[in-house]
Amino acid sequence: MTEYYETIIVGGGPAGSSCAWKLNQQGKELVILDKQSFPRLKLCAGWITSRVMEKLEFTPEDYPHSILQLKTKMYVAPFPFSFGRCPTRWTDYSIRRIEFDRWLLQRSHAPVITHHVKHIEKRRERYIIDGKYECKYLVGAGGTGCPVRRTFFPHQRVQKKQIATLEKEFEYPQPDNTAYFFLFYSGLRGYSWYVPKRDGYVNIGLGGFSSYFKKSGINIHQHFQWFLKDLSERGLLDEQTAQDLKVSGYSYYLYGNQGKIKQDNCFLIGDSAGLASVDLGEGIAPAIESGLLAAGEILGDCQYKKNAISHFSLNRFWQWMIEPWLLKILEV
Numbered sequence: 001m002t003e004y005y006e007t008i009i010v011g012g013g014p015a016g017s018s019c020a021w022k023l024n025q026q027g028k029e030l031v032i033l034d035k036q037s038f039p040r041l042k043l044c045a046g047w048i049t050s051r052v053m054e055k056l057e058f059t060p061e062d063y064p065h066s067i068l069q070l071k072t073k074m075y076v077a078p079f080p081f082s083f084g085r086c087p088t089r090w091t092d093y094s095i096r097r098i099e100f101d102r103w104l105l106q107r108s109h110a111p112v113i114t115h116h117v118k119h120i121e122k123r124r125e126r127y128i129i130d131g132k133y134e135c136k137y138l139v140g141a142g143g144t145g146c147p148v149r150r151t152f153f154p155h156q157r158v159q160k161k162q163i164a165t166l167e168k169e170f171e172y173p174q175p176d177n178t179a180y181f182f183l184f185y186s187g188l189r190g191y192s193w194y195v196p197k198r199d200g201y202v203n204i205g206l207g208g209f210s211s212y213f214k215k216s217g218i219n220i221h222q223h224f225q226w227f228l229k230d231l232s233e234r235g236l237l238d239e240q241t242a243q244d245l246k247v248s249g250y251s252y253y254l255y256g257n258q259g260k261i262k263q264d265n266c267f268l269i270g271d272s273a274g275l276a277s278v279d280l281g282e283g284i285a286p287a288i289e290s291g292l293l294a295a296g297e298i299l300g301d302c303q304y305k306k307n308a309i310s311h312f313s314l315n316r317f318w319q320w321m322i323e324p325w326l327l328k329i330l331e332v
């Protein structure tokens with residue numbers, strides 16, 4: 001015997017919970033299956049733009065956890081100074097993912113079952129998950145390693161779009177609300193960040209194209225050491241903290257035109273579809289946008305298409321400054 005739901009969403013991160021939020025508003029029958037129970041750790045700088053709030057219809061005042069409006073400073077090598085204006089198209093904020101993802105999930109009012117999805121098959125018009133759950137619409141929101149993707153979208157990912165990262169979030173006294181982005185430092189094809197949170201936390205990390213690390217022979221950990229040294233020299237991190245830091249890594253994919261994200265009644269959203277913005281690797285907003293769009297198609301309101309999801313975070317000035325470089329290395 002299987003449990004039937006009209007829609008099953010695999011993964012309760014921002015993509016899955018946004019999709020559920022919209023479907024639930026229309027009284028649709030659905031369930032989210034996530035292998036972890038929330039709150040759960042998600043490696044992420046926790047920088048969000050105001051478009052996240054616009055899409056999900058809330059304001060910073062509505063958000064009950066730590067949220068900080070950021071003053072964003074962007075440094076681009078080889079220039080030693082920062083460029084004064086906010087580099088993104090929106091207002092920048094920081095949140096902590098451990099709080100944010102749980103809140104989004106609760107706000108969706110969707111039923112959630114802790115279940116590690118392993119096996120999925122399609123029988124006639126139905127999807128069967130681990131012989132236990134059955135649905136008409138299946139939404140893959142399980143991040144980079146999503147089992148829905150593995151099963152129904154087995155094509156190769158575009159390796160050039162793969163981003164490798166290292167990061168750590170920890171308590172550290174913050175002088176103010178300045179976030180720093182360092183693009184292309186020490187030759188890195190990517191950038192490093194320092195994102196303060198309200199309540200004395202900070203997230204520091206680094207991300208770059210996996211192909212760059214492979215080709216250059218420079219290990220991501222080596223880059224991270226250079227970055228820590230730089231932060232110490234700038235007075236942003238004391239040396240002892242830098243020495244003791246234990247970082248973790250994760251990889252995800254930037255937006256590209258290749259590959260389907262929908263087939264029959266099966267959808268890929270968020271990181272499972274590879275949708276992060278091509279300039280700053282912003283993944284939360286595209287995860288939310290894609291979740292809402294997929295829900296829109298299930299509701300019969302719109303079509304779920306990749307090109308409806310915005311894939312630039314920088315404003316036009318910055319796009320003009322670095323786009324030629326990006327297009328060259330992405331070969332698009």
Ligand SMILES: Cc1cc2nc3c(=O)[nH]c(=O)nc-3n(C[C@H](O)[C@H](O)[C@H](O)COP(=O)(O)OP(=O)(O)OC[C@H]3O[C@@H](n4cnc5c(N)ncnc54)[C@H](O)[C@@H]3O)c2cc1C
Pocket residue numbers: 010011012013014015016033034035036040042043044045046047048115116117118141142143144145146147165166167205250251252269270271272276281282283284285287
């Ligand atoms: C180090 C790092 C820093 C980043 N910083 C930023 C940033 O500052 N701002 C930004 O916008 N983006 C950032 N990103 C990208 C952003 O984190 C992702 O794009 C975003 O989390 C995607 O959301 P999602 O809902 O698709 O996936 P996720 O948030 O990864 O959620 C996927 C969920 O699926 C569940 N799941 C996985 N497999 C299964 C399974 N087999 N069965 C059941 N459940 C399963 C997982 O438990 C998880 O809860 C960063 C990424 C990294 C790695």
